[in-house]
Amino acid sequence: MKLVTRSQLDWPASAAPSQSTTRGVKVHYEGTPVSIRLLTDHDACIAEWKAIRRSHLANTVENYSDVAYNYAACPHGYLLEGRGLRRRTGANGNQALNQAHYAIVGLIGSSGLTEPPELMLSAIRDGIDLLRKNGAGSEIKGHRDGYATACPGGPLYAWVQAGAPRPVAPKPTEPIPPKKEETEMTPAQEALLRQVAADLGSVKKDVAELKQGAAIAPWTYKNAGLVAEAKKTGAKVPDMHGRVQHIEQMLVDLTKES
16 A cells, blocks of 8 residues: 555644544545546646645535545556545535545546546545545545435446455566576487487588599599599509590600600
8 A cells, every 4th residue: 555644745734523434435536627638747646636626625505524535546556635534525425425424535636637547446446445444434435425426426336336456566577587508418319419410421422432532533533533433343444544645645755856
């Protein structure tokens, strides 16, 4: 619960009459336009709450002794102290109704900010639970229950009629555990690695042989092939390599003589 007390608001102790028990709590709204600025500016919520108290104290017709409500709830989930605990409310319509229930107002209105955020509903529930621990009975009603008014507005009254359930807080997302690094290989992984290394060595050997064969002059490479074939069949194959070398030497000699 996030409670803002009267002392934090710089308010003196409430002059409202004491009342130790009630049948429960009635829920209210402001019934006038409320700025949506309250959704993003908590200081605006505090200013709104103080303005409500000033207007009540200035109301000579109702002759309020203090802000009419026991507590207020803002869109940011704060419960703002008004008359506070064990004080009779002045918000329910007449003395009999005020004696029957304490009062909490949600800082929403008839236009502008009209939908109670979940944090506001949670704050109202905080106020109800706090009042129940200090003399309030189990009843949760809207201002319109027993008094001719539109208060607390359609959205908030629908929540009251549903039993004023506390919004369920979303579960925090659990972090994904980091993957464990493998520090040792299994026997199967070691065998696979050895096989890959052997295959890679064989491929390198084949590539080297191909490169070596490609470097041989075409006639030499062909002659080597014929010789290898002759060895298999026993046939005689002319030594093309030797003949070429002989012809080359003859050409060299002729060049010298000329």
